[in-house]
Amino acid sequence: MLVIPCPYCGPRPELEFRYGGEAHIARPEDPSTLDDEAWGAFLYLRSNPKGLHAERWRHIHGCARYFNVVRDTISDTILASYKVGEAKPDMDALARILAGGPRAAAGEEKSK
Amino acid sequence: MQKFSGFGLIARAFGAHKSWQAQWRDPEPKQSYDAVIVGGGGHGLGAAYYLAKEHGMRNIAVLEKGWIGGGNTGRNTTIIRSNYLFDESAALYDHAVKLWEGLSQDLNYNTMFSQRGVLMLAHNIHDIQSFKRHVHANRANGVDNEWLTPEEVKEFCPAINVGGKDMRYPILGGALQRRGGTARHDAVAWGFARAADALGVDIIQNCEVTAIRRDASGAVEAVETTRGTIKTKKVGVSAAGHTSMVLDMAGVRMPLESYPLQALVSEPVKPAFNCVVMSNTIHAYISQSDKGEMVIGAGTDAYTSYSQRGALHIATHTLDAICELVPMFRRLRMLRMWGGIVDVTPDRSPILGKTPVKGLYVNCGWGTGGFKATPGAGNLLAWTIAKDEPHPINAPFTLERFREGRLIDEAAAAAVAH
Numbered sequence: 346m347l348v349i350p351c352p353y354c355g356p357r358p359e360l361e362f363r364y365g366g367e368a369h370i371a372r373p374e375d376p377s378t379l380d381d382e383a384w385g386a387f388l389y390l391r392s393n394p395k396g397l398h399a400e401r402w403r404h405i406h407g408c409a410r411y412f413n414v415v416r417d418t419i420s421d422t423i424l425a426s427y428k429v430g431e432a433k434p435d436m437d438a439l440a441r442i443l444a445g446g447p448r449a450a451a452g453e454e455k456s457k
Numbered sequence: 458m459q460k461f462s463g464f465g466l467i468a469r470a471f472g473a474h475k476s477w478q479a480q481w482r483d484p485e486p487k488q489s490y491d492a493v494i495v496g497g498g499g500h501g502l503g504a505a506y507y508l509a510k511e512h513g514m515r516n517i518a519v520l521e522k523g524w525i526g527g528g529n530t531g532r533n534t535t536i537i538r539s540n541y542l543f544d545e546s547a548a549l550y551d552h553a554v555k556l557w558e559g560l561s562q563d564l565n566y567n568t569m570f571s572q573r574g575v576l577m578l579a580h581n582i583h584d585i586q587s588f589k590r591h592v593h594a595n596r597a598n599g600v601d602n603e604w605l606t607p608e609e610v611k612e613f614c615p616a617i618n619v620g621g622k623d624m625r626y627p628i629l630g631g632a633l634q635r636r637g638g639t640a641r642h643d644a645v646a647w648g649f650a651r652a653a654d655a656l657g658v659d660i661i662q663n664c665e666v667t668a669i670r671r672d673a674s675g676a677v678e679a680v681e682t683t684r685g686t687i688k689t690k691k692v693g694v695s696a697a698g699h700t701s702m703v704l705d706m707a708g709v710r711m712p713l714e715s716y717p718l719q720a721l722v723s724e725p726v727k728p729a730f731n732c733v734v735m736s737n738t739i740h741a742y743i744s745q746s747d748k749g750e751m752v753i754g755a756g757t758d759a760y761t762s763y764s765q766r767g768a769l770h771i772a773t774h775t776l777d778a779i780c781e782l783v784p785m786f787r788r789l790r791m792l793r794m795w796g797g798i799v800d801v802t803p804d805r806s807p808i809l810g811k812t813p814v815k816g817l818y819v820n821c822g823w824g825t826g827g828f829k830a831t832p833g834a835g836n837l838l839a840w841t842i843a844k845d846e847p848h849p850i851n852a853p854f855t856l857e858r859f860r861e862g863r864l865i866d867e868a869a870a871a872a873v874a875h
Contacts, residue, residue, distance in 0.1 A: 395715075421764050
């Protein structure tokens, strides 16, 4: 089970959360101007990376708020969590922390 | 190929079984092939077999990054059924069940296909309505499915606790597909591998595809692998949870997300459970393997992952359900649990067809239920590669449906991953 750091409530077990899929997929400003290809891509295409993945979680049994998490989909290590509206973290920097092992990742979390 | 038979088994017993040959070769990859299948699971090996057998393409290779049958083919709960709601799905999955019925004879390999019946339990009014609709839709499509009352459920599967008023999820009936059942997962991969090898197919293990090379017109011309470059004009990708990564090598984005799906087995016991029981509402499925283990499947984990393991609470949630359904299993000890990475589409129906890249074909998106389709998927992928167009059965399942909005929404029909 993941321990997910909610930016509002702190670290809590995965059972308190609901997964919300890939993050930073903005709904098109004017959907009626899109062609089928672009609308289908918005609805259905996902990056599904083997590596760092920015994703949404909702603390449904806590503050009930959505927020974003960066997680490594190979080891399931969580490298960052941040509020909706905040910029996506530097993924390359997080990848370097990950390469240093889970301890380096945990140390980075504490120093924040 | 050494033909297997009961007589051959007895005859070789007199020679202390020393005269058995290897069932398939271990060839070095050639410089070029007419077609290459990426992924040596049941689906990929099946595609190679049917390409060689039905379409006369013998100069082909199956590339497997690990060992054959070591991915989801070896990690699933081996349930086979075709009681899907929509016409397109019923045709697709029943195509596979029909092939399963003759597969052991066809391959001269005992796949241990056992049509012991798949019973899906109804626990509430919605289940009853939904399953009865499935029963009628299936019958209209020529797929067997019948409604059982709680008494008939008890008669068909005596181990189930049907009556208890104190049950959290009482059993109000069930839908039974008698042609459904189980098969031996490894035997399917090995049987296809042996039969394909006998027809000249090269099965190349420990060979990971690292790039897909395209010519000036954009068509496939070669694949780069960890064992060198292999020229080919046709590539069929059947890589389950890693399909989106392989297709990314050719610049094709896929409507897929990869999730861990867990399963577990108990200690082996004597025959105690005579059919496959599934419950969508309380999310558990169970059958007994020929070895005696109770094979139990759970739902996917909540999040995308390639870790091939999931969280314990998913498995314990499933066991809660099993313990209520079959109280005598409360004293069973669980031996092993594991996860496989399943590629899930938005509508929970597979993608089987051509891609925007010429010469690149895909068979993926089987999500949590690909094993049941193994021979059918291989058969249809082979057709699609050989004819450069989808077979009428898989024509509704091509990638274009996500652009055109004509989804085959088995996710909504089943109300759970299935």
